[in-house]
Amino acid sequence: MSKAQNKQMNLNLPTSAMQKLLRLCYIIPLVLILGCGGDKKKNPKQEETIPEQTEPSKLTEASENSTETILCFGDSITAGYGLEDSNDAFPALLQEKIDSLDLNYVVVNSGLSxxxxxxxxxxxxxxxxxxxxxxxxxxxxxxxxxxVPLSETRANLQAIINTVEEKSPNTKIILAGMQLPPNMGQKYTTEFRELYAEIAEANDLxxxxxxxxxxxxxxxxxxSDGIHPTVEGHKIVANTVWEVLKPMLK
Structure with missing residues (x-):
């Protein structure tokens, strides 16, 4: 229909019909915009630090399906910082190993860079x-x-362990140890490494x-930062975790 024809048709409509038509023309685009969520752009920082697997719905879904949950609670190493695909991070690789054995577990990535x-x-x-x-x-x-003072790190790790044991007594805990580069000082790096073993032994983890x-x-x-594993690095990390995790699975 040409613009002239459209204009002529509008002029021939009664006033009430014209008002309804205009109102309809306004409402339809508004509904479409709201239905699509406005196509808002995500915050790149949030995408980097909060992986999709941390959504509570993932945990709820696992619970509803009677699937047992393995929660990886960590930092950028767990989150898979710097990887193009979060499925290349070691928690997702653990899930692949579990699925290959047809075990009823879901691995949830709760890593935060x-x-x-x-x-x-x-x-x-x-x-x-x-x-x-x-x-x-x-x-x-x-x-x-x-x-950070080692006493503070030790106290925080112990507080996390205590909270898990108090709120979820049947949960099995795995403590992953960490080591620091030598430039942090021999005394600090040695004591830092040893505190993990001491906490694990004290709590029988x-x-x-x-x-x-x-x-x-x-x-x-x-x-390139020399800190975060590559895709190949995460495969090795997954194997390291698997050595301890596999015997704990039903």
């Missing part, structure tokens, strides 16, 4: 709002790199002495 033990302590209550069968605790690297075993310090297995 930049997380410290203090940050983990502050969000642990929220995480424990759902049933968790196995809890992998991987925190402390950012404390060490910032030179399953223990991974060094989650970056055979990865840390190896240039080709780390990204």
């Amino acid at each position: 930049g997380e410290t033990t203090a940050g983990g302590k502050s969000r642990i209550d929220w995480v424990l709002n759902q049933d968790i069968d196995i809890f992998l605790l991987e925190l402390g690297a950012n404390d060490g790199l910032r030179g 399953a223990f991974i002495p060094f989650i970056l075993k055979d990865v840390g310090g190896i240039a080709e297995l780390n990204q």
